Each structure stands twice: as C-alpha cells, then as structure tokens.
Amino acid sequence: MILITGATGHVGRPLVDELLAAGHKVRALSRDPATAGLPDGVEVAATAELPLDGVESVFFVMAAFPGGSAEPIARMKAAGVRRIVALSSYSVLDDDPKNMIAVKHRELERQIRETGAEWTFLRPAGGLAATALEWAGQIRAEGVARFPFGDAWTAPVHERDIAAVAARALLTDELVGEAPLFSGPETLTYADRARIIGEVTGEPVRFAELGHDEARQEWLAAGIPPHAVEARLRMFTTMVGRPHAISPVDPYLGRPGLSFAQWVADHTDKFRKGTS
Incomplete structure (x- = not known):
C-alpha cells in the first residue's frame, strides 16, 4: 500500500x-x-x-500537516514504513537562517533521515507553475495579473513532472537516497508568465507591477503568514534581472519537462472569463 x-x-x-x-494500491489522505x-x-x-x-511507502507533503512534520513522521517510523518520498525544496541549499522555507525543509529532511527508512527528497527548482493560479480571479475579472516583480526570473515546474518523478521514486529503487533537483524547461519572468497565459487562453492579459507595500498587504490579506510574506x-528581490538556471528533469523522466504554456493549456478553465 502506498500512502x-x-x-x-x-x-x-x-x-x-x-x-x-501503474496498478498500485493507493490510500489518499484528505x-x-x-x-x-x-x-x-x-x-x-x-x-x-x-x-x-499496511503502508509500505509514503509520499509526504509538509503542507498537509500545519501542526508540523515531527509527529506524523514519528508515527511513520513507529509503524515501520519502509520508504518515504518527500516533497522538499531546492531552497535547502541556502544556509541563510532568515530563509524560513529552507530552514523548515532542512528540518523535514533531517527528521526523515533519522527514521532509518529509505528516502528520496524531491527538490523542485524554479517555482511551481501552479503559483500562477494566484492570478486566476483577477485575470478572469479584469484581464490583469498583478505582481511586485515583473522582471524576476523563474523556471516554472509543471506539477505533473513532479508527480512523475515522485512515482519513479516510489515504484523503483533508482532514486533511493537521492535528492533530485530539477526545474522547468525554460526561464521566464513573471511578466512572461502573464503574456503566455493570454496567448494560450486567447484572452490577452496585462501585467501590472505592484509596489512592495501593496504586495505585502495583498499577500497578508490572502492569509499568507507575515514571516512568509x-x-x-x-x-524575489534576488531573482530580478537574473535568468534562472535550468536543471533538466530529463535524467529522471527520460523526456523534457513540460512547458509553462502546456501548464496553462492544462488549466485554461481557471483563467478564461465566465469560468471559475
């Protein structure tokens, strides 16, 4: 059983x-x-x-446990789970103690290593393409994408690519003890993302750059914790004017990563007017 x-x-x-x-038994938590x-x-x-x-392997997402990862991971150890594949972050390579994303994911990786289970840590780089969904409501309503860093570069990763690497880590022994780091296949600015959404949906999108204070208030209002804001x-300040390095997913999947345009095509219903 895979959890x-x-x-x-x-x-x-x-x-x-x-x-x-692939024909496997799945227990899904919600x-x-x-x-x-x-x-x-x-x-x-x-x-x-x-x-x-009955669980032999687990795919672990820290966000599913707002109370912290220590207790559920301890329960997995006690239950004798053989393998844990965790969604981590390439931010773990940043040793800045102010980078709370890095700190939390390093702690997650440490907790899993100490269980003695087989482990794989997925470290997607370049940001999730799905963060563009934060624009969905404003694009549907106004045809506008607002963000404070139009010239910040990313290499957005399609979630299907992350899932495919996770499946390989769960179903084969090829990635045991590995920490695959991979980005999307292209480096794009946030203004590029808005343009591509318009091109794929056929409904042009205007990019509007927010000031930092405006962004801070908008993100806080959306429920993002102050430290995360x-x-x-x-x-994002460090990403302005610096094209993101590409780390191909090809070695893990035997194919190129899916483009941001493909991601938009898979989610057009989220951005077109008259949809929700």
Missing part, C-alpha cells in the same frame, strides 16, 4: 493518477474525505487519522 499525503493538492492529485495507472473527489479504486482517509496499517519579498 499519499496532500492527495488533493497540486502534486498529490496527479500522483494518485500515476500510481493507479482533510475532508467526503469532498476529496478522488477516482474510484482509491482508499480515501482523513489526514488527521493518518492510518498507516517577508521571505517572499527577499527571495
């Missing part, structure tokens, strides 16, 4: 599909199993219950 935490999230949902297609909307054949359970009976501002 997927965060099973309705950006990476967990396509990973469920990958594992089902905060609300009744509304999870997962395919037939998936055993759905509540994240709070964390049922580990400040970490975001610091991080």
